[in-house]
Structures are given as C-alpha cells and as structure tokens.
Amino acid sequence: MIIEPNSVTLGARVLELDLSSTLKESQVDALMRALGQHGVLEFPEQALTTTDLKSFSERFGQLYISPGGRAQAKGHPEVMILSNMTKDGQALGLKDAGQSWHTDMSYSKTIALANILYGKTIPHRDGRPLGATQFRDMHAAYEDLPLALKKTLETKTITHDFNKFWEMMRARPGSTRPALSEQERQARPPATHPAFLTHPITGKKVLYANPGYAIRINDLSEEESSATLEFLFEHQLQDKYLYTYQWKKNSLLMWDNIGTTHNAVADYEPHEHRYIERCQVMATRLFGPNGTTQPIMFPSGVTL
Secondary structure, three states: OEEEEOOOOOOEEEEOOOOOOOOOHHHHHHHHHHHHHHOEEEEOOOOOOHHHHHHHHOOOOOEOOOOOOOOEEOOEEEEEEEEOOEEOOEEOOEOOOOOOOEOOOOOOOOOEEEEEEEEEEOOEEOOEEOOOEEEEEHHHHHHOOOHHHHHHHOOOEEEEOHHHHHHHHHOOOOOOOOOOOHHHHHHOOOEEEEOEEEOOOOOOEEEOOOOOOEEEEOOOOHHHHHHHHHHHHHHHOOHHHEEEEOOOOOOEEEEEOOOEEEEEOOOOOOOOOOEEEEEEEEOEEEEOOOOEEEEOEEOOEEOO
8 A cells, every 4th residue: 555645735545545445454544544644545446346435435434314214225325426417307316416615424423524425427528537626624624724723612512413504505506305304303303512722642732613503602792603614614715725626537536524524515516427336434433352343432532
C-alpha cells in the first residue's frame, strides 16, 4: 500500500491496494490514520461489487441504514444509490444528494465518521468529467478562528436539524423531494454537539458547525447565535480550505466526515448519467480480538 499526499490542503491517493480483498487489521489502522491526516482518500482503479463495497466499509465502523428506506441497493440496505438515472420510469437513486455544504449526520446523536463512495458511472461532456465533490478543511478552519471567538464558543453547543437541509433541497428549482413524513421527522430529531469537537483520530480540535444542519448556538441569544453562525459559515467557506475531487470511473473515495465538510457539484444534465454507490460509516470502531463495536463519539464530546 502506497499513500501519496496531494500538494493541496486535503487529499491523498492510496495505490497498490485491492479493496475487493480482505484487508489486514494493520492496513485498516493505517488507513484510519491517513484519513485523519489527509481528510480525503482516493483509491483509483478498483473493481468492486456492492458486497465488496459494504465489506470494505464496515471494517471502519457500523454502517448507517436510512430509516426512510429511499434509494437503497437491492439486498443491501446499508448501501445507498446516488444517481440521476431511471429504469422503467423509476428513479434508480437520489439525484440531488449532497448538493450544498454540509457534513453528514451532524443531526444525529451518534455522528458519522466517514463516507465511502464508489463511482460506477461518471458523467462527461466534451471529454471532461462532471459532478465533482468539493471539500473544506475544518481542522484548518478551527485553527484560523479569532482567539476571542474560540474562548466564547469553547464550552458552547450547537443544535443540528436534519429538516433544515431537507427543506433547503426541496426549495431548489426542479426538486422532486417530498416533504418528510412525521415518521421520518421522529426518526431524525435534532441533536446537540459541541461547537468544537476533538477529532477521534488526530486528537485536534475541529470546527463542527456546518451550514447544512446547524441551526442554533445554545446559551447565546437568538440574535448573537444567528450572527455568530453566519460568521462561522462564511469563515469556513474560504477558498484556502477548499479541495475539489474530480470523479473517475471505478475510483473509490473515502472522506473524513468530522474533519471536513463537503458539497456535490451538480453541473451535469439529466441525460449525462451518474451512478455512485455510498456507505455511511458511523463514529464507532471495532476494537479488540472479540470484534465488539464500541462508540467513539458522544453528544458531550469525543472519547477513544
């Protein structure tokens, strides 16, 4: 296994590793460390079945199953389909997933550690690939915050709400997303997390206040909360934190969902087909010879 860091703020390529084979525990540990260090890992030229993707992903923690049951791979509810393609008039997957800056599962009591996506069909136009995924570095965003603001928010928590992002997407022109059912709302109640998390891999602080789900800084007035969130959102969107990954067919992309935010670029048309399989790894980890799963993330902070 060779890990080649990018020459930009985030990202590395992992070479000479076949993800369809069973990884050694030492390889899993090395990839976890690399994920914390580089934020985004690309594994090019893979040949994976849906079962292979699931098997690789679950080595890093418990896989999330959406309570809504939307866009799941047949026989594999842990695998979600991201696609603008249809078959017999039926959508094959979610066509607008991730199209705004956010980090997944911040609205959940147990948050997400990583996303793992495998690109099967990548849209092109005039020989140029489309549908990039963008990332921003929340380790660096925290480091650059004014010291006074760090002190103000050091003990503050932020409320995150799934419905905020869902309604943002529903309001987009041409959206076909239905309103969440009452059952879906109850399955995803708002959650509260520290404004600054201690990253479970790096042990360093990260800014955890993404524009997609964060709605309220607790223990501040409504006016001060709104103004501070607006500042945090603008601060983290600076170009110096940006890394853009351009998808390649048969590449697998794994990214840190605690130390980065991400955005899916929707620059392709309905006839320019995209089909990607995705697993969401929750902030749990397999420890010890008995293979028990233990949480590494709690609402009050992080513990290893």
